[in-house]
Amino acid sequence: MKHTKLWYLKKFNLLETFSAEEMISLKDVLIDNVVKKKQPIYLAGDPDENLYFLKEGRVKISRIDESGKEFTIILLEPGEIFGELGLFDDSPRETAAIALEDSIICMMKRRDFEKYAINKPELSFKLNKLMGLRLRQIESRIEELLFRDVPSRLARLLLRLFEQHPRETTNGTRINIKLSQQEIANLVGATREMTSMVLNSFKRSGLIRIESKYIYLIDRKELEKIAR
Known part of the structure; x- marks a missing residue:
């Protein structure tokens, strides 16, 4: 329309x-x-x-x-x-x-x-x-x-984006913006290499899932602990 x-x-x-x-x-x-x-x-x-x-x-x-x-x-x-x-x-x-x-x-x-x-x-x-x-x-x-390291900054960013741009799907809640690793790095104020390393750490720990550049929230409580 x-x-x-x-x-x-x-x-x-x-x-x-x-x-x-x-x-x-x-x-x-x-x-x-x-x-x-x-x-x-x-x-x-x-x-x-x-x-x-x-x-x-x-x-x-x-x-x-x-x-x-x-x-x-x-x-x-x-x-x-x-x-x-x-x-x-x-x-x-x-x-x-x-x-x-x-x-x-x-x-x-x-x-x-x-x-x-x-x-x-x-x-x-x-x-x-x-x-x-x-x-x-x-x-x-x-x-x-x-005053915060990259994991804390990244966790805080992800939590903000989940609050500001949420989308409920059959696969869970995701940030409804497609962001490249470089774009995430620019938001965090870190290199793309460091951002990629921390994102992979979050994925291995079961905190998030990434599909087609969409980030899904899996474990909010653990992300909040890292963000503090």
């Missing part, structure tokens, strides 16, 4: 106070983009001037250092927004947003957001709350990198 742009917009919490008329006017200023898997929505150094709405697909927000090493900060699902700093800061972007699969993105220019924000101060309030939440997430990730 093909949904309209208006149907998608109603799924975003940021817009829940918009009237039907405001929604109709809003859809006319949003620009739809289809982004193929592994293609960037924006890169570090790009102008920071747009807000993005993820309609379909999945997106990762990452930092990439000068050597090319990538650290993935967050994974985004349909119904989430990103690029919000572009509404409050003129500095170039410090992160990259990359499609994990074929995705549909709505883009809103800063000047259009400002027009709506004048009459709807709750928009800025909600965005500030979102930025605060993401700052806490980043602080938590930094704490993990500084």
Whole structure:
């Protein structure tokens, strides 16, 4: 079933106070983009001037250092927004947003957001709350990198993903995102070789099962012990 742009917009919490008329006017200023898997929505150094709405697909927000090493900060699902700093800061972007699969993105220019924000101060309030939440997430990730070993970081990541992206199947509960070992390594902040070694250890111990890049949860309690 093909949904309209208006149907998608109603799924975003940021817009829940918009009237039907405001929604109709809003859809006319949003620009739809289809982004193929592994293609960037924006890169570090790009102008920071747009807000993005993820309609379909999945997106990762990452930092990439000068050597090319990538650290993935967050994974985004349909119904989430990103690029919000572009509404409050003129500095170039410090992160990259990359499609994990074929995705549909709505883009809103800063000047259009400002027009709506004048009459709807709750928009800025909600965005500030979102930025605060993401700052806490980043602080938590930094704490993990500084004070936890790779098995603990990987266990914590898997538990988060099972909570955020669960899918019940006849074969058990799985993380409903296909992730390569390199993508998992980027989320954990470790090398692919180390990540592969720890994943294999978890599999041998009966904590998880991996089928077609889907990870299934087998023993939550043991994962929680490692995560502590």
